[in-house]
Each structure stands twice: as structure tokens, then as C-alpha cells.
Amino acid sequence: MGGGHVVIGIHGLANKPPEEEKAKWWLAAIREGIERNCASVPAAFPFDFVYWASLRYAEPLGSDSNLEPYRPAAKAEAFPRYTPEEAGRTSLVGRLYHKLGWLEHVTGLTPLDDVILEYRLDDLWNYHQDSAFRDAARARLLACLRGRRADRILLAAHSMGSIIAYDCLRILERTDPDLRVDHFVTMGAPLGLVEVQAEIAAEHGSVRMPDTALAWTNLTDKADIATVAAVLGDEFSVNARGAKPRDVPVINAYRRPDGTPNHHKSYGYLRTPEFSEIVQAFLAGSGSAPAG
Numbered sequence: 001m002g003g004g005h006v007v008i009g010i011h012g013l014a015n016k017p018p019e020e021e022k023a024k025w026w027l028a029a030i031r032e033g034i035e036r037n038c039a040s041v042p043a044a045f046p047f048d049f050v051y052w053a054s055l056r057y058a059e060p061l062g063s064d065s066n067l068e069p070y071r072p073a074a075k076a077e078a079f080p081r082y083t084p085e086e087a088g089r090t091s092l093v094g095r096l097y098h099k100l101g102w103l104e105h106v107t108g109l110t111p112l113d114d115v116i117l118e119y120r121l122d123d124l125w126n127y128h129q130d131s132a133f134r135d136a137a138r139a140r141l142l143a144c145l146r147g148r149r150a151d152r153i154l155l156a157a158h159s160m161g162s163i164i165a166y167d168c169l170r171i172l173e174r175t176d177p178d179l180r181v182d183h184f185v186t187m188g189a190p191l192g193l194v195e196v197q198a199e200i201a202a203e204h205g206s207v208r209m210p211d212t213a214l215a216w217t218n219l220t221d222k223a224d225i226a227t228v229a230a231v232l233g234d235e236f237s238v239n240a241r242g243a244k245p246r247d248v249p250v251i252n253a254y255r256r257p258d259g260t261p262n263h264h265k266s267y268g269y270l271r272t273p274e275f276s277e278i279v280q281a282f283l284a285g286s287g288s289a290p291a292g
Contacts, residue, residue: 005283006151010050010141012159012188012266013123015057017066023049025070026270030156030279033271037078038280045283046151050144052137052164056123068256070267080251081273124160124190128199141168145179154183154282155213156275158266159226162189163196167203169210177211183282184213186245187269188252190226191218192235208237209244216245219275221252223263250274 009026016022027047034042053060063069073079127134141164145153157165165184172179190196197207209216220227232245254268255261262268269275 004046004151005154005285006046006048006148007154007156007279007282008048008050008141008144008148009156010158010161010165011053012161012264014053015061016051016053017063017069018060019049019051019054022051022053023047025267028072029070029267029270030275032072033079033273033276034280036073036076036271037273037276039078040280042280042283048144048148050141050161052140052161055133055136056126068254068262068265071257073253073271079253079271079273082249082251124163124196127160127163137164138168138171141165142171145172145181146176149176149179152282153181154185154279155181156185156187156270157189158187158269159189159264162186162191166191166200166210169212170200170204172212173210179212181213182215183278184210184216185219185275185278186216186232187219187266187275188221188224188226188264189218189232191232192227197235206237207235209239211239211241213239213243214241215243217278218245218247219250219269219272220247221250221263221269223261224252226264248274 007030009023011022011026017025026049030047031042034040127137145155145168155165155169165186169181169184200207216232218232231247233247236245238244250269250272252263252265252268252272253261254263254265254271
């Protein structure tokens with residue numbers, strides 16, 4: 001069987017609720033975004049979810065310890081779309097990184113990356129240090145992709161999941177070159193960090209778009225600390241088809257139950273108008289991002 005369209009998701013850093021619950025919330029956020037932003041109710045579509053938190057955490061988050069659950073937005077209206085007026089929303093860390101990050105490229109020293117990775121992106125730090133964890137996380141996504149090889153695939157990866165997904169796509173170039181992903185969508189991805197790109201170059205030989213992906217869209221909120229250096233279209237060279245990442249700024253409007261924002265949260269990215277339009281175009285058969 002096969003030949004249909006499937007959306008595959010892989011989550012980001014930190015501990016998560018139980019796998020079934022997390023997958024249900026991702027799908028609910030995607031559907032909510034399409035309904036509000038595109039004014040249409042999406043038909044049911046296959047959705048696979050790759051869950052790796054259990055490799056790092058003995059117990060999932062319980063309802064009493066999960067401070068950032070999925071909840072439908074209170075207002076029945078479209079989520080905010082990024083406009084050029086939002087360009088000044090880059091975080092303080094982001095502004096510092098853009099001023100000083102060039103020193104990391106020149107000197108090879110990565111003090112800013114070390115702070116971000118070790119103290120804010122702890123799971124990603126361990127991903128680069130612990131080969132057993134790294135291999136196990138990759139194996140889960142590789143098995144899912146290979147199991148869907150007969151389908152058209154939209155791979156949506158959040159945060160650290162973007163690193164795992166990128167590495168898997170580069171691995172598939174060598175091990176399964178006929179497998180294709182129609183659209184690779186990264187959200188809140190730390191792929192712009194100098195240290196992360198150094199790891200990519202060391203393992204895969206170059207920092208470029210994977211040949212496995214036919215299209216790559218990188219969604220970033222300017223206030224998201226994980227995307228402080230994310231202009232991937234400038235930093236990742238073209239693949240064998242001449243394609244490269246397309247950077248699309250968005251507004252991640254997620255708010256915790258106490259009202260405070262989290263510009264990195266997956267549910268916020270999954271409900272942006274820009275992501276909704278990508279999914280809708282993919283399910284309609286075009287497989288590519290809308291112009292804009």
C-alpha cells in the first residue's frame with residue numbers, strides 16, 4: 001500500500017507528555033491552524049509522529065507538571081501573520097549573536113553557542129556528545145521515513161527535531177538514495193548555530209540542503225532564542241537539484257496558561273498561517289510551499 005500523502009512530525013527538546021497525547025496535540029494544532037487561517041476544515045489525513053523523549057527521560061510529563069499544554073486559541077479568528085513591521089522583534093540574545101557570531105566563524109571558538117546549547121538546549125548538547133542516544137533517536141525517524149517511502153511526505157520538524165531530521169535526510173542520501181521527502185519544514189531550528197554547522201560538516205562533509213528533500217522551508221520567530229542565527233538560505237548551499245532552504249519569518253503566538261508567551265513552542269509554529277498554507281498546498285497535491 002502507499003502512494004498517498006502523509007505528514008510526519010518530530011518533536012523538539014525537553015521532556016514531553018506521553019507519546020499518544022503529544023501526537024494528538026500536534027495533529028490538533030495543525031488542524032486548528034488550517035481551520036482558522038485557511039477558513040476550511042481539513043479532511044482526515046495520515047499523520048505519523050516520531051517521539052524520542054523517552055530516550056532521555058524515564059517518565060513523561062504528567063498533567064500537573066506540564067506547564068505548556070496545547071489549548072485551542074480563545075478567539076475564533078486567524079492567527080497573526082508576519083509582516084515587515086515585525087522585523088524588530090529579534091531577541092536580545094539574537095542581536096548579540098549577530099554582532100559577535102562572526103568571531104566564532106573566524107576563530108573556531110564557540111562561547112555563545114556553548115551557552116545556548118548547554119544551558120538552553122540541553123538535549124541537543126547531549127545529542128552531540130552521546131552517540132548511543134544520537135543513534136537511537138535517528139533510528140526512530142529513519143524507520144518511519146522508510147516505512148512511508150511509497151507515499152509523498154511532508155516532514156515537519158521542531159527545534160532539536162530539526163537537527164535529527166536533517167541528519168537523517170543526509171544519511172538517507174548515502175543509504176537509501178531513492179527515498180524522497182516532498183517538503184521538509186523546520187520550525188524553531190537551531191541549524192544556524194556555528195557549532196551545529198561544524199558538527200554537520202564533520203559528519204556529512206558539507207553544510208548544504210539534503211538531496212533527499214525536494215523543498216525545504218525554515219520557519220522562524222525573530223524572538224525565538226533557538227533561531228538566533230537562522231538565515232539558512234544563506235548558510236546552506238544548494239543540493240544536487242540546485243535547491244536551497246527558504247527562510248520564512250512567522251509570529252509564534254503561543255501563550256502558556258498563565259498568559260506569558262513562548263516564542264519557541266511547537267504548537268505556536270504549527271498554527272501559523274504560513275505553516276497552515278504549506279500543509280494545505282501539500283495535501284492538495286502540489287507538495288510545495290505557496291509563493292510569498
